[in-house]
Structures are given as structure tokens and as C-alpha cells.
Amino acid sequence: MRSFDLQAVRRARFSYIISASTLVTLFVIFHLNYFVVENDIVNAVASTPSFFPERLELSLNPTPPVELVVASTSQQNTSWYSKFFPDWGSNIFTVDDQFSPLKIPRNKGHEAMVYLTYIIDRYESLPENILFLHAERFQWHNDNPNYDGVLLLRNFQFPYLQQEGYVNLRCVWTLGCPAAIHPLKDELVEGKVNKQAMGAVFRQAFQELLPEHQVPPDVGVSCCAQFAVTRDTIRRRPRDDYLRFREWLIKTPFPDELSGRFFEHSWHIIFGKEPVHCPSAQDCYCKLYGMCNLQDCTVRGCNSYYVLPPYSTLPKDWPRIGWEGEERPYNDIAPP
Ligand SMILES: *[C@@H]1O[C@H](CO)[C@@H](O)[C@H](O)[C@H]1NC(C)=O
Numbered sequence: 001m002r003s004f005d006l007q008a009v010r011r012a013r014f015s016y017i018i019s020a021s022t023l024v025t026l027f028v029i030f031h032l033n034y035f036v037v038e039n040d041i042v043n044a045v046a047s048t049p050s051f052f053p054e055r056l057e058l059s060l061n062p063t064p065p066v067e068l069v070v071a072s073t074s075q076q077n078t079s080w081y082s083k084f085f086p087d088w089g090s091n092i093f094t095v096d097d098q099f100s101p102l103k104i105p106r107n108k109g110h111e112a113m114v115y116l117t118y119i120i121d122r123y124e125s126l127p128e129n130i131l132f133l134h135a136e137r138f139q140w141h142n143d144n145p146n147y148d149g150v151l152l153l154r155n156f157q158f159p160y161l162q163q164e165g166y167v168n169l170r171c172v173w174t175l176g177c178p179a180a181i182h183p184l185k186d187e188l189v190e191g192k193v194n195k196q197a198m199g200a201v202f203r204q205a206f207q208e209l210l211p212e213h214q215v216p217p218d219v220g221v222s223c224c225a226q227f228a229v230t231r232d233t234i235r236r237r238p239r240d241d242y243l244r245f246r247e248w249l250i251k252t253p254f255p256d257e258l259s260g261r262f263f264e265h266s267w268h269i270i271f272g273k274e275p276v277h278c279p280s281a282q283d284c285y286c287k288l289y290g291m292c293n294l295q296d297c298t299v300r301g302c303n304s305y306y307v308l309p310p311y312s313t314l315p316k317d318w319p320r321i322g323w324e325g326e327e328r329p330y331n332d333i334a335p336p
Helices: 004-019 023-035 038-047 053-060 079-084 111-125 149-154 158-164 195-209 231-235 239-251 256-264 281-289
Strands: 066-072 089-094 129-134 166-168 227-230
Touching: 066 111, 079 089, 079 149, 089 111, 111 129, 111 231, 111 239, 111 256, 129 158, 129 231, 158 166, 158 227, 158 281, 195 239, 195 256, 227 231, 239 256
Parallel strands: 066 089, 066 129
Antiparallel strands: 129 227, 166 227
């Protein structure tokens, strides 16, 4: 599907070449066509007179090569991904279903096992843009007024991802920023799964898995382990690194809350960002989602856009019915 536009462009280009008057032109343009990168072809066609207007339109907005990697359980509903984004490959891992077409070696470590398994299995055939996601469309941590995953993906600015290499899908700082973990200060409290424990676990895991880095004093990234990376960023590490990370996840005695959370707070470091990665939320909304006119903003967030919900489980008929059972003004988004 996604290579279709490009082929149309190439055909249009090719027909144009045929009508060119000299063999030299033909020769030169053929070679340009062959070597020029995708965007340049699109630009070149867009800036020539419209010999083939209907094809020109197609070529202006090529679908970027995108795949979605989704960690799901059999209780969750992922059908919205293919409904709203039929042109993007969705890799849905149903972690508790032994018949899931995409398999993980062991159901452990929450979404980290899924994300690592995708990277390991697809290291040689990755698309240019990969989004790592949770299953449900409406989730409290999705960064918009309805907590709607469709908006995150529909407004997503791929050129910005290409420029950054890694982006967290959440702009607001609430939970995770400016720092959530202090690996050198927080001590393990025996048997307790809490913030203190997380500091010590983080230090231990970090030393073991990322020995090329110093253990950072503060770690900050906006929460919830939904992010996007480019193929180039993933390949900046050898496949063996991801295999090593997954081996650790399979073998670690730490409970999933801790081992999974280690990765939640480390993906940005794994993918080359500073340990405290908290870009201005206002800037993030603008660059990542094209929303540059939100009101009531600080670096930490825009009060007009995201408010932390009172509970992490949304009301049953959300987004039509709110927290007090009240009807909410809501028009569903039409699929393409
Ligand atoms: C899953 O969600 C879709 C809407 O995206 C809905 O039509 C469908 O009924 C849901 N399936 C289940 C099993 O709830």
C-alpha cells in the first residue's frame, strides 16, 4: 500500500522522460530517477507543470512507511488501529494468547517484552518510523482532552520524529517529569514495590544493561511508555543489545511492575536522549502534533488540553459519559 504512491510518481516521471526530446536528457533523468531519494522525487514532480494532475495530487502526500507495535491482552480491543490507520502496518502482540500470530518468549515485564521482541525480530526489516503503543483507544494517559489514541496518531508529525530520532507521545509533564527516579538516593525497601525500590532497581539494572553510561542521579521522562522511534535510531545499537535487554527481562527476579518500569524510564536513554528528557510541553504539542495555539500553557503542560483524570480507569461509556454519569459533548472521529 505505502509503496503505491511512490510507484505512481515513478510512472509519472517515467512517462515524462519518454516525452523528452533527446537521448541525453533521457539518460540523465533516468539516472536521477534511479538514485534520488523519495522526498526529492516528490518535490521534483510537485514542482514540474502538472502533466498528470490526478497523479500529482497523490504524490503530494505520500504515506510515510509506518508500523505500529501494540502490546495487548486478550481482554483489550485493538480493532481501532486498523479501522483508523489502515495504511499502517499494525503489529498486535496479544501477550496472554498462545495463538497470537506475533509471539513473545515469555509474558513478563509488561509492554517491554513486546517492544524488545519486535525490535529483535524485525531488526533487519524495520520501517522508517515505528510507534510503540498500548492497546486501548481511550486511556487515561493519552495526552488530549478525551484521552483518545486516534488523535495522537492522526496529528503525529513524522518529519519531527525523523529530526528527533525518538519522541515520547506524551507532552504534559504530569507523572514522570521533571524527574521521577533518583537512582543514587532511593534505597530498596525490602519487599516494597514503591518509588524507593524503583531507585535501587533502576541503579542495579542500569549498571548491568547500560554499562557504557554512568548511572544518572535523576531520570525524567513523561510517563507511560508510548513513544516513537526511527529505524536509524534503533539501529544505532546492535541487535545484540536488545537481545541482552530481553534476556535480562526474562531472567530477572524483579516483579513486572519494577522490571517493566525500568524500561519505561529508560527507553529515551536507550535511544540516545539525556537521562532527564522533558522538553517544554507547549513546544512539544506544537512540533509533535502541530498544535501551536493551545491556551493556558507552561513548560509543564497546557491546562486547556490535558488534565490528569481522577481515576486511571475511565468511565465505562467514556467519552460520551463522564465521571459523574453526565453526558459529555462528543462527536466521534470519522475513519478515513
Ligand atoms: C472494539 O471496538 C470497536 C470500535 O473501534 C467496536 O466496534 C467493537 O464492537 C469492539 N469490540 C468489542 C469486542 O468490544
